[in-house]
Amino acid sequence: MINFDFHKYIKKYIKKEDKIIYLDKAKSIKERFVSGDLSYWNKLDTFISKKELIKLINLTDFIKENCDVFLVIGIGGSYMGSKAVIEALSPLYHRKKPEIIFLGTNLTAEEYYETINYLEDKKVIVNVISKSGTTLEPSIAFSLIMEMMEKKYSLDELKNRIIITTDSEDGDLRKLVNEKDFISFTIPKNIGGRFSVFTPVGLLPISVAGFNVAKILDGARESFDKVDRAIEYAIIRDILYHKHKYIESFTVYNNKLYYFTEWLKQLFAETQGKDSKGILPISCVNTRDLHSLGQFFQDGSDIIFETVIGIDKDFKIALEQYDIELNNLNRIALDKVALAHSNGHTPSNIITIDEKNEHTIGELIYFFILSSIIGAILLDVNPFNQPGVQDYKDLINNELK
Numbered sequence: 519m520i521n522f523d524f525h526k527y528i529k530k531y532i533k534k535e536d537k538i539i540y541l542d543k544a545k546s547i548k549e550r551f552v553s554g555d556l557s558y559w560n561k562l563d564t565f566i567s568k569k570e571l572i573k574l575i576n577l578t579d580f581i582k583e584n585c586d587v588f589l590v591i592g593i594g595g596s597y598m599g600s601k602a603v604i605e606a607l608s609p610l611y612h613r614k615k616p617e618i619i620f621l622g623t624n625l626t627a628e629e630y631y632e633t634i635n636y637l638e639d640k641k642v643i644v645n646v647i648s649k650s651g652t653t654l655e656p657s658i659a660f661s662l663i664m665e666m667m668e669k670k671y672s673l674d675e676l677k678n679r680i681i682i683t684t685d686s687e688d689g690d691l692r693k694l695v696n697e698k699d700f701i702s703f704t705i706p707k708n709i710g711g712r713f714s715v716f717t718p719v720g721l722l723p724i725s726v727a728g729f730n731v732a733k734i735l736d737g738a739r740e741s742f743d744k745v746d747r748a749i750e751y752a753i754i755r756d757i758l759y760h761k762h763k764y765i766e767s768f769t770v771y772n773n774k775l776y777y778f779t780e781w782l783k784q785l786f787a788e789t790q791g792k793d794s795k796g797i798l799p800i801s802c803v804n805t806r807d808l809h810s811l812g813q814f815f816q817d818g819s820d821i822i823f824e825t826v827i828g829i830d831k832d833f834k835i836a837l838e839q840y841d842i843e844l845n846n847l848n849r850i851a852l853d854k855v856a857l858a859h860s861n862g863h864t865p866s867n868i869i870t871i872d873e874k875n876e877h878t879i880g881e882l883i884y885f886f887i888l889s890s891i892i893g894a895i896l897l898d899v900n901p902f903n904q905p906g907v908q909d910y911k912d913l914i915n916n917e918l919k
């Protein structure tokens with residue numbers, strides 16, 4: 519379950535009359551999600567068909583039994599969601615087998631050299647993920663890894679060890695599936711990378727990492743009828759933006775949510791940062807970052823607000839000298855920091871999950887996906903494209919020609 523407090527540490531900045539002008543917009547956005555052109559977002563089938571879900575769960579068992587390393591190749595939305603969920607839910611040490619390695623997120627020779635050496639004596643299954651099938655970084659990663667895989671395994675064996683997640687018809691990766699008969703999954707045409715955690719893009723690596731994807735989907739389903747909450751959050755962000763709050767920090771109090779904030783940064787930056795508009799998403803992992811960014815939030819330029827994600831239930835560790843449990847102290851820190859920052863000029867939205875598990879993470883992901891789309895509609899930008907990402911690609915590609 520998620521609790522939202524969009525009031526306590528923000529009331530000074532948002533008056534009732536600020537919200538009134540959004541009433542008509544909120545009504546029409548809700549209608550679009552409930553029964554209009556955006557209602558496909560509220561159906562699980564939009565993300566994955568029942569047939570693909572069963573295939574994915576069955577394949578998970580095969581993968582776990584047949585490799586030491588599950589190598590996921592992809593960038594942006596093709597890796598951030600699964601990385602975020604796996605890091606949020608996995609133990610710090612002694613993780614379950616197989617080891618999950620992500621590759622294709624950069625062009626750093628050192629990383630490729632070390633990874634290929636590391637994989638030399640390991641049993642490997644590769645999942646290459648790219649909707650377009652043309653993105654430079656994963657294409658390079660895949661070609662280097664294929665070279666290695668072809669030395670290690672016969673063509674027949676590769677059919678069990680290369681899994682391609684891509685568009686149902688278009689792109690070079692789909693062509694390769696058709697030519698070589700590799701195992702494949704489909705990325706739905708109407709779901710862009712950053713929204714694809716509930717498609718095979720996110721679910722296969724999450725499932726191989728040992729998490730119950732049905733519970734994640736249950737969490738998402740529970741958020742379907744909470745569009746009002748997402749609208750409220752999007753309106754608050756929009757009001758703050760028009761009051762010159764140009765930066766939003768996604769602030770967490772648990773290191774394991776660091777990659778979740780990375781996913782949030784990608785989600786909001788690519789969905790809303792266009793046409794010279796949008797709020798710049800940054801992130802803070804507290805209490806560590808209170809000793810760095812915290813100074814700026816309290817006392818620096820008046821351009822920031824925070825969206826803080828807290829977790830109610832955690833391991834019980836007693837601090838006898840203070841007669842308090844460590845997790846309660848962490849919660850006190852969250853509240854007092856929000857109070858101090860809002861007494862300065864940085865207000866905070868507080869979002870709390872009762873417990874960190876598959877269900878609540880699924881709920882949170884869907885809430886933020888909806889909010890990012892609604893926020894883009896309020897800004898009057900297209901939520902579903904990312905034209906700015908193309909420019910650097912074109913320049914590099916020209917150089918390669």
Ligand code: PA5
Nearest residue numbers: 594595596648649650653711712
């Ligand atoms: O959200 C998005 O659409 C992007 O971040 C893409 O996921 C990213 O650019 C990778 O694209 P592709 O899956 O086509 O390789």
